[in-house]
Amino acid sequence: MGWFLEALTYALPMTKISGDEARQQLQALAGWALEGEALKRQFTFAGFPDAVAFIVRLGFAAEAVDHHPDLLVNYKRVTVTYSTHSEGGLTEKDFAGAKEATSLAMTMGAK
Numbered sequence: 001m002g003w004f005l006e007a008l009t010y011a012l013p014m015t016k017i018s019g020d021e022a023r024q025q026l027q028a029l030a031g032w033a034l035e036g037e038a039l040k041r042q043f044t045f046a047g048f049p050d051a052v053a054f055i056v057r058l059g060f061a062a063e064a065v066d067h068h069p070d071l072l073v074n075y076k077r078v079t080v081t082y083s084t085h086s087e088g089g090l091t092e093k094d095f096a097g098a099k100e101a102t103s104l105a106m107t108m109g110a111k
Contacts, residue, residue, distance in 0.1 A: 016087040025095050032098055037090060038083035039098050043110040045076045054078055054108050058101055067093045069101065078105075 017025075026034055032041045045051040055071055055078060062068045070081040080101050082094035 014084060014087055014091050014093060016084070016089040016091060022090050029095070029098050029102065031102070035081070037088065038081050039090065039094055040079065040081045041098070041102070042077055042079045043101075043105040045078065045105075045108065045110050047076050048073075050108060050110075051076050051078050054105060054110065057108075058104055061100060061104070062097065065093075067097060069097055078110075 022034060026032060026039070029039070029041075032039050034040075043051075043054065045054060051073055055073065058069070058071070058080070067084075070083075072079040072081075080098070082097045082101075083089065084091040084094055
């Protein structure tokens, strides 16, 4: 998670990006969808303990950079939603967070 923390902390702007730019960047995020002014994806884990472990690990990474996704747990499914509330939409940090969430979920065996 080192690159994620460094990138979010030092390099990425917190300026809202355009809808066209968001749609373009979305192409690089398999499984993610634009839902209004947010990025959203559901991950499915082997069971409830794995889903909770994912949330804990993602939570610590998010806390370290003070950029927190909305998380919803339904047994072994976790829905992750990113949006920068202070900017009223999506920023580069949301896309970086989505990439980190995907990487972490895949490492933990999610589908």
